[in-house]
Amino acid sequence: MKELFRLIPQVSSILESDDFKKEYGHFDQRITSSLVREALDSVRDKIAGGEALDEPQVKKLVESTLKKKLSPLIGRSLIRVINATGIVLHTNLGRAPMLPNPYLAPLLEGYCNLEYDLAEGKRGKRGIHVKSVIKMLLGAESAVVVNNNAAAILLLLRTHAEGKEVIVSRGELIELGGSFRLPEVMTASGAVLHEVGTTNRTHLKDYAGAINEKTGLILKVHPSNYAIRGFVSSPSTAELSALAKEKDVPFVYDVGSGLLRKIDHPNFREEPDCLSALGDGADAILFSGDKILGGTQAGFIVGSEKIAGACGKIPLMRSLRLAKAHMCMLEEALRTWLLPDREVMKLNPVMRMISMMPEELEARAKALSEEINKANPAIKSFVKKVEGYMGGGSLPDINFDSYAVAIKPKETPQLLLQKLRNSKTPIVARIEDDLVIFDLRTVLDGEGEKIVRALAQ
Structure with a gap:
């Protein structure tokens, strides 16, 4: 030795x-x-x-x-990867891919008007850059943006329900990413959970019977990362709003995945949207920025000045506010939603992936398979019909009919996945039936060539 x-x-x-x-x-x-x-x-x-x-x-x-x-x-830790898993909002891979932003680099490399009012020549408000677009999109009085949706819940509860009861249906006590649960976030805010109803059925009378002098607000939570089917019922947004106004308590709806308005597409028929939630009378809504909206990680509180606007005025807000890079990226993503639906579906990368037709994906898979086999005849890839997934705690009931390039590796599938992850541009694929699968739904333009080169080696 x-x-x-x-x-x-x-x-x-x-x-x-x-x-x-x-x-x-x-x-x-x-x-x-x-x-x-x-x-x-x-x-x-x-x-x-x-x-x-x-x-x-x-x-x-x-x-x-x-x-x-x-x-x-000599290398960077946070780098670009190719998502060939077929999971559109892959949380481990950064969730929503975004449009190229020509404004970001100039803004970061110099100074900007982050908190400066150019018209008045004095200090301005940081959130105004996003708030102005949100008000156009949703017609709300006020909007506050923080670093994620859990932070939005925390800030809202601290503002309006510290030391008070928050009424929530037992069937909506969701677990967030990273094993954080809504009751835990509520405890951290200083609010007191008041559960009503059962896992599968909660009635309007359950909410009405729970309201008392200690009630801070009624909170409705869209279970965006799971679905309960069968013998189920829950009051509508409009019914809860009417009850809250009758009892003079605030009503807040955590919409979740950030679908800003109804989109004419079958995948969104059961997904609640922000515009409708406000139209049905919610005093404020909460939603994420890096899911269906197609932006960077963020959490929104949008609604009346009394409920949403007040959240931006307490000291905790400073701990949760966004940096200038995130503000720039969010504004660009939001401005896409100022366009008609067909343009949103075309320009927003998430919406474009969701709306891809199986025929288009099959054609892309055939072309990629031919290129792979040409570059390395020993591989013998082929096209396989598969299912893709939304991921990211969104659209839990929706699986996408998709097409992939499949490879039966000579070594184990796990070893090939490891080699792909070690490529110059790391490639993250998945295993299905002992095959390595490259789902074309999440492979972006120009990335197929990189997959071909990696497999050729």
């Missing part, structure tokens, strides 16, 4: 080598020496732990461990 330890070079000898200086010499030596030391310590730990290694293996281990430990210096 002592002989193996002697094979581990000194930190100084590595730092002073010509190859190391050429690759890493321009970095802060305090950082590089620390990373080299950590790498060598890791090798020592493996030897000391009794791992069966011979001399060539130790040398190879030193080299690979150094390369892995130093890799963050």
